[in-house]
Amino acid sequence: MKIPYPVFLKRSQDAPKWMPFVTSVGAVLLAFIISGIVLAATGANPLKVYSYFFKASFGSWGAFSDVIVKATPLLLIGLGCSLAFKMRLWNIGAEGQFFVGAFLASAVVMVPLVNLETTPRWAIVSLMALLGMIGGSLYGFIPGFLKAKLNINEVIITLMLNYIAVLWNNYWIFGKWSEAGFQMTKTFPHSAWLPRLADYAKEIPAFSGMTAHAGILFGLIAAVIVYLIIYRSKWGYKITLIGDNPKAARYAGINIAANTILIFMVSGALAGLAGMTEVSGVVHRLQERISTSYGFSGVIVAWLAKLNPFAVILVSILFGALLVASREIQPSGISFLIQGITLFLIISSDVLLKYEIKWVRPAQETA
Amino acid sequence: MRAISPIKDELMTFTEEPNAIPAVEMRDITLRFPGVLANDHVNFTLFPGEIHALLGENGAGKSTLMNVLTGLYKPQSGEIRIHGKKVSFNSPRDAIANGIGMVHQHFMLVENQTVTENILIGLDTPHFALNLKKFDHEISDLADQFGIHIDPTAKIWQLSVGEQQRVEILKILYRGANILIMDEPTAVLAPQEADELIETLKGMAAQGKSIAFISHKLNEVKQVADKLTVLRRGRVTAERMDLENFTRESLASLMVGREVIFNLQKCEQTAGREVLRLEDVSAVNNKNLPALRNVDLALHEGEILGIAGVAGNGQSELVEVITGLRECTGNVWLEGKNIANKPPAFSISHGLAHIPEDRIGVGSAPNLSLTSNIIMKRYDQKPVSQKWQLDYVAADSLADGLKTEYDIQAPNVQTQARKLSGGNLQKLILARELSSAPRLVVAMQPTRGLDVGAIESVQQLLLNQRAQGCAILLVSEDLDELLSLSDRIAVMYEGHVVGTICSGDFDINQIGLMMTGTIPQDLKSPSSVEDSSGSNENSSISAPSSRFDEVLDHVKSFEESSSPSEEADQSVTPPEEPSEEDLPPSEILPEEDPELNLSEKERVLRKVLGEKYQQGDVE
Numbered sequence: 001m002k003i004p005y006p007v008f009l010k011r012s013q014d015a016p017k018w019m020p021f022v023t024s025v026g027a028v029l030l031a032f033i034i035s036g037i038v039l040a041a042t043g044a045n046p047l048k049v050y051s052y053f054f055k056a057s058f059g060s061w062g063a064f065s066d067v068i069v070k071a072t073p074l075l076l077i078g079l080g081c082s083l084a085f086k087m088r089l090w091n092i093g094a095e096g097q098f099f100v101g102a103f104l105a106s107a108v109v110m111v112p113l114v115n116l117e118t119t120p121r122w123a124i125v126s127l128m129a130l131l132g133m134i135g136g137s138l139y140g141f142i143p144g145f146l147k148a149k150l151n152i153n154e155v156i157i158t159l160m161l162n163y164i165a166v167l168w169n170n171y172w173i174f175g176k177w178s179e180a181g182f183q184m185t186k187t188f189p190h191s192a193w194l195p196r197l198a199d200y201a202k203e204i205p206a207f208s209g210m211t212a213h214a215g216i217l218f219g220l221i222a223a224v225i226v227y228l229i230i231y232r233s234k235w236g237y238k239i240t241l242i243g244d245n246p247k248a249a250r251y252a253g254i255n256i257a258a259n260t261i262l263i264f265m266v267s268g269a270l271a272g273l274a275g276m277t278e279v280s281g282v283v284h285r286l287q288e289r290i291s292t293s294y295g296f297s298g299v300i301v302a303w304l305a306k307l308n309p310f311a312v313i314l315v316s317i318l319f320g321a322l323l324v325a326s327r328e329i330q331p332s333g334i335s336f337l338i339q340g341i342t343l344f345l346i347i348s349s350d351v352l353l354k355y356e357i358k359w360v361r362p363a364q365e366t367a
Numbered sequence: 368m369r370a371i372s373p374i375k376d377e378l379m380t381f382t383e384e385p386n387a388i389p390a391v392e393m394r395d396i397t398l399r400f401p402g403v404l405a406n407d408h409v410n411f412t413l414f415p416g417e418i419h420a421l422l423g424e425n426g427a428g429k430s431t432l433m434n435v436l437t438g439l440y441k442p443q444s445g446e447i448r449i450h451g452k453k454v455s456f457n458s459p460r461d462a463i464a465n466g467i468g469m470v471h472q473h474f475m476l477v478e479n480q481t482v483t484e485n486i487l488i489g490l491d492t493p494h495f496a497l498n499l500k501k502f503d504h505e506i507s508d509l510a511d512q513f514g515i516h517i518d519p520t521a522k523i524w525q526l527s528v529g530e531q532q533r534v535e536i537l538k539i540l541y542r543g544a545n546i547l548i549m550d551e552p553t554a555v556l557a558p559q560e561a562d563e564l565i566e567t568l569k570g571m572a573a574q575g576k577s578i579a580f581i582s583h584k585l586n587e588v589k590q591v592a593d594k595l596t597v598l599r600r601g602r603v604t605a606e607r608m609d610l611e612n613f614t615r616e617s618l619a620s621l622m623v624g625r626e627v628i629f630n631l632q633k634c635e636q637t638a639g640r641e642v643l644r645l646e647d648v649s650a651v652n653n654k655n656l657p658a659l660r661n662v663d664l665a666l667h668e669g670e671i672l673g674i675a676g677v678a679g680n681g682q683s684e685l686v687e688v689i690t691g692l693r694e695c696t697g698n699v700w701l702e703g704k705n706i707a708n709k710p711p712a713f714s715i716s717h718g719l720a721h722i723p724e725d726r727i728g729v730g731s732a733p734n735l736s737l738t739s740n741i742i743m744k745r746y747d748q749k750p751v752s753q754k755w756q757l758d759y760v761a762a763d764s765l766a767d768g769l770k771t772e773y774d775i776q777a778p779n780v781q782t783q784a785r786k787l788s789g790g791n792l793q794k795l796i797l798a799r800e801l802s803s804a805p806r807l808v809v810a811m812q813p814t815r816g817l818d819v820g821a822i823e824s825v826q827q828l829l830l831n832q833r834a835q836g837c838a839i840l841l842v843s844e845d846l847d848e849l850l851s852l853s854d855r856i857a858v859m860y861e862g863h864v865v866g867t868i869c870s871g872d873f874d875i876n877q878i879g880l881m882m883t884g885t886i887p888q889d890l891k892s893p894s895s896v897e898d899s900s901g902s903n904e905n906s907s908i909s910a911p912s913s914r915f916d917e918v919l920d921h922v923k924s925f926e927e928s929s930s931p932s933e934e935a936d937q938s939v940t941p942p943e944e945p946s947e948e949d950l951p952p953s954e955i956l957p958e959e960d961p962e963l964n965l966s967e968k969e970r971v972l973r974k975v976l977g978e979k980y981q982q983g984d985v986e
Contacts, residue, residue, distance in 0.1 A: 235755070253710065
């Protein structure tokens with residue numbers, strides 16, 4: 001009945017600086033081990049599966065280019081989530097913002113908003129990127145406004161708005177913009193495509209067949225900007241202050257409502273841009289399944305990267321690799337299993353950052 | 368329930384008797400936390416029927432020692448004997464089973480339940496059906512036995528803080544405790560309530576209960592305790608001493624380890640022009656109930672206005688209204704600008720500094736660095752602000768300078784705020800607020816929970832600001848602090864300013880009475896006595912509450928029967944008489960007799976009070 005050495009958690013004063021890094025890497029490794037056990041239980045050899053995983057994702061430049069394609073939306077969404085999470089705003093609505101961004105970007109082609117024949121490619125693509133960001137930020141404005149003005153829980157709102165965005169898109173691709181009854185629009189003209197590596201195969205033959213597109217550059221630039229915002233700017237200071245103690249921020253004269261709305265819009269803009277890169281860089285049309293739950297994976301990416309923009313780059317490549325590998329093996333759910341377990345572990349590992357685990361040793365047993 | 372030991376007439380026999388078995392005997396208790404020796408071979412002995420004070424600064428190890436006694440911590444060495452029997456507690460449950468109960472500083476009561484229900488929570492009986500009436504009787508019998516006045520059927524939210532504390536005491540008595548640990552019980556009480564509590568405790572001791580009384584207030588320890596143990600940095604510096612041998616000063620030096628200067632450097636100066644004025648300010652609290660009612664106040668350069676009152680009588684709301692954190696009706700003028708309902712940033716930019724009550728929850732960002740906490744209100748000013756960027760190098764050097772100037776003990780400016788001790792965190796907040804050359808400092812409970820040394824330096828910093836011509840609004844529940852720092856004291860009760868008293872006329876009894884809502888007879892003038900403008904006629908006494916008016920009527924009728932005179936008492940001098948036609952009848956009060964001596968005044972007061980109570984009974 002009596003536990004001989006009861007464990008208790010003591011609030012830790014000093015988590016070492018390397019601790020967050022260790023917990024993130026540890027969570028990923030442990031997730032692979034646990035998934036390995038699941039794989040072994042189904043009769044597969046986990047080591048063989050993983051080595052195949054690795055080969056499928058990093059085995060060749062072509063494979064790596066595919067990884068980059070998958071990593072691009074994850075990177076943008078992960079950055080947006082990092083920014084929102086820094087202020088302790090739980091934006092789970094990246095998926096919806098992604099879809100609205102993709103929709104508005106597609107509108108440039110489908111309406112069309114500009115003459116697709118005469119307008120230069122860079123102008124069309126820029127306009128699509130801009131509208132993608134506007135779409136995402138407008139869709140982010142809704143939960144931001146509700147949170148700021150009426151203090152409605154942003155998790156619920158963003159989660160539900162995701163469904164609305166998907167259905168909104170469906171309305172257009174099933175109805176208005178349907179291509180010959182298929183649930184997709186017509187293919188965009190070349191002038192509305194983000195440049196890809198394969199476009200330069202003539203000059204550099206090694207690029208032939210590589211689908212990595214310029215969206216990754218958006219992502220990398222965004223990473224630098226988000227870094228500057230969080231760690232260098234006054235705005236980043238305000239976000240951090242609100243995130244750590246909103247009461248103190250209010251006391252210091254910071255307008256929390258305005259910043260809540262703003263953060264939601266910026267976070268949404270990044271997700272909307274991800275949606276644009278997907279339609280303009282990958283599928284070249286608006287269709288039903290443009291996202292393999294990027295919006296939700298982005299949450300995990302941000303969390304695993306501990307909201308550090310540069311770590312987000314690495315983590316989104318890792319998750320991109322998992323997505324690519326999942327195409328190669330059956331059941332493909334394994335990589336989602338790994339993702340899910342990773343999130344589970346990374347969230348539970350927070351306890352290691354905040355507490356020390358102690359064993360209570362009785363000093364002197366009395367009879 | 369545990370049997371209660373027979374009543375003893377002579378308390379001292381317990382302690383004098385060499386053969387008596389101590390209720391609690393803790394020997395050589397050592398408890399080490401990582402990096403801190405919280406208790407270093409501490410001895411603590413408590414005899415039945417004794418009130419034993421445990422005195423020490425914050426972090427001296429008092430609470431740790433008592434937590435060992437309540438089974439929360441397990442000491443690394445040492446032994447505990449309860450009534451002579453050696454025990455080893457693995458959980459608070461074991462301690463309760465041994466008759467040990469603790470009344471914590473923060474009550475653990477369910478607001479929407481009755482006293483009885485709260486007392487029964489967590490007990491095994493009643494098993495299924497709850498016959499509340501039966502338990503109500505049991506509890507009121509128990510309360511009567513110890514002279515505790517409480518209505519068992521009252522809901523907790525209807526009770527005052529003092530009454531809630533009685534519920535906590537009853538809770539542990541009902542569980543059969545005969546060893547009571549009181550953790551700074553008077554910290555939340557008004558002086559009269561504290562006196563009542565002390566009487567109750569003495570009564571319980573007389574009935575054989577043993578009471579450990581944790582405190583860092585020197586005066587009350589002298590008042591309540593039979594024996595004294597002093598802790599300093601985990602060690603006992605005085606064990607089971609008789610209190611007669613000590614003066615306030617010698618107790619303080621035992622606690623702090625050095626001489627403590629109780630006389631602060633307060634220079635004589637006259638107040639300058641007006642900095643802050645509140646006109647007819649009303650506001651509601653978080654529950655949407657009226658918390659401030661038609662408050663008028665004025666505050667001048669180089670003046671400290673103390674706000675006295677039992678916690679929860681509108682002080683927090685007053686501070687929040689002035690600092691822009693709460694909406695209100697009426698006007699709040701700061702340096703000629705109306706800051707009512709303006710965002711906090713507005714008043715900050717007009718020279719308002721705010722030392723909040725809740726240092727951790729409001730005054731700081733616990734996980735951010737010292738630097739980030741220092742620049743909280745000036746991240747938008749040069750040199751920290753560089754266009755869109757924040758110059759962290761400049762911020763660090765600013766923080767470094769203030770760290771030295773205000774003597775903030777921390778390894779460096781990158782240290783997280785939550786790692787600072789209470790006193791150092793308060794110094795950090797003071798450094799941030801006072802270094803910006805404010806015109807008005809609003810300080811709420813600036814020394815609460817700090818140890819003697821830190822209190823001294825915080826108070827001196829406030830006095831220095833006063834000397835520099837800053838206006839200071841000081842809200843405190845520590846009357847000693849208010850009396851020693853303030854130039855004027857305004858007393859708040861149920862959202863009203865009951866009255867204002869000037870320094871020189873401070874009388875702790877009178878303030879204590881005013882804190883219970885009684886308007887002393889010689890306080891008939893408007894609250895803000897030094898008001899230069901004529902806008903002070905809506906005095907705080909024009910309280911809308913009918914109870915107030917009743918009291919006023921009594922005052923009036925009494926004054927009319929005695930001989931009214933033309934001179935105002937010197938306690939509060941109205942600067943000018945507001946023109947009478949502007950005033951509603953209830954505000955016109957007769958003048959009083961200047962010849963009334965103090966005892967006479969007291970008699971009047973009693974009479975007024977008595978009539979008020981009689982009136983209440985008739986209703």
